[in-house]
Structure formats: structure tokens, C-alpha cells
Amino acid sequence: MSDLDLVNLLRKERKAAELLPLETGFYEKVGEYLAELERDRSQVKDPYSVEAQILEDELKAARGSIGRLIDLRIKKISKKVQRAGSASKDVAVKGMTPEEERIYRDTLAALTEGRESILSRVNRAEGPTTERALTPKRGMNQEYALVMMMESVPTFVGVDGRRYSLERGDLVMLPALHAKNLCNKNLARECKQV
Numbered sequence: 001m002s003d004l005d006l007v008n009l010l011r012k013e014r015k016a017a018e019l020l021p022l023e024t025g026f027y028e029k030v031g032e033y034l035a036e037l038e039r040d041r042s043q044v045k046d047p048y049s050v051e052a053q054i055l056e057d058e059l060k061a062a063r064g065s066i067g068r069l070i071d072l073r074i075k076k077i078s079k080k081v082q083r084a085g086s087a088s089k090d091v092a093v094k095g096m097t098p099e100e101e102r103i104y105r106d107t108l109a110a111l112t113e114g115r116e117s118i119l120s121r122v123n124r125a126e127g128p129t130t131e132r133a134l135t136p137k138r139g140m141n142q143e144y145a146l147v148m149m150m151e152s153v154p155t156f157v158g159v160d161g162r163r164y165s166l167e168r169g170d171l172v173m174l175p176a177l178h179a180k181n182l183c184n185k186n187l188a189r190e191c192k193q194v
Contacts, residue, residue, distance in 0.1 A: 006030070006065035013069060019076050019095030026097060030066050037062060073100060081107045116157070145179035147172060147188040 013020050023029070041055040077100055096104060149170040157163055159175045166172060171191065174182070182188035 006062055006069065010065050010069045010072070013072050019073060019100070021095045022097050027099060030062075034059065034062060034066075074103065077104045078107065080104060081111055116163075143176040144173045145176045146191045147174055147179045147182060148191055149182075149188050151187045153182070153187055 009020075037055060037059040041052060041059060044052040044055065046052060077096065081104060149166050149168055149172065152167045153164075155163060155165040156178075158178055164172070164174065164178070166188075174188075179188065179190060183190050
């Protein structure tokens, strides 16, 4: 690997909207390349020679290129996380190295958890919207009911731990507690199962 390869890779990555696939073990190879440059620089007898200066410049350029490449790729990963977090679904991890995929998954988990925490505080501060407490009474079993949504309701977490984003016209199986509350508020209509 040469510095020119890193510069070209950085240029291509800047032009691409999505992450470019990197070869397996890419970051390890870059680390080996930087270590090799360090070794070469340390073996030069005169630290003020032209050879030492060339190696120093190459090492500085390589570190700068890989740093900018990592920052750019993390920025693209962050955008994927943001899209996945706001869409409440996982976005494909195409083109990511295993290290980048771990960043993506950890960041998405933190973002989703933080977003739900904020939403729960906002919903609590606004007062009840469509539901009251989201925990069933002690000893209550998890029964479900089929309902047709008559109106859209804000996203909520059910007593079963699932997130529900319900729109008008949706036909959905809900925990009986939520189905009853929505029907009582004329936001849904229970459908009898055959």
C-alpha cells in the first residue's frame, strides 16, 4: 500500500454517496504500512537528511489521509444510523468493514435508546395521549385483540414491549389493554375473530 493509494481511495470515497467496500483487513494493512514507515524513518541515521524528510512527509500524509478517510466513513455511517433511527428500522450495512459495522450497530442502539428515552419523557410531560400507564396490572396475562384503527395515533410502546405506530385503516393485533383503551376513545374498533 502506498500513500498514493490512500489519497486515491479518499478521493473516491468523497465522490461516492454510499460507503465504498474496502478489502478484508484494510485497517490492519494500513496499520502495518504506517508501522513500516515508522521503522524506515527510525532507521535513517541523519534525522535532518532529505531521505528522513521524505519519509516524515510520507508518514504525515498517510496519517492525514487515513484520518480523513475514517472521519468521512464514520460521517456516512452516522447518516445511515440517523436514517435507520428515524425510520425505526435497520438500514443495510453494505460496504462496511467489521469494525465500521460495530460502530454502526452500537451507535444505532445508543441513538434508538436515547430517542425512546426522550420520547417517553416528552410524552409524559405532555400528559396522556392515547394511553395511560404502559404496564399491565400484576397477574394480568397478555391477551390480544384484533382492532381496526379509525384514527392515527402517536407511536407508543405496548405492555408487550413492542413499539406500535398505528395509522388510520390499519388492522392490527394489540394487547387487549391497549385495544380496549383505543376502542373506548373511539380511535379503534374491535374486530371479532372468526
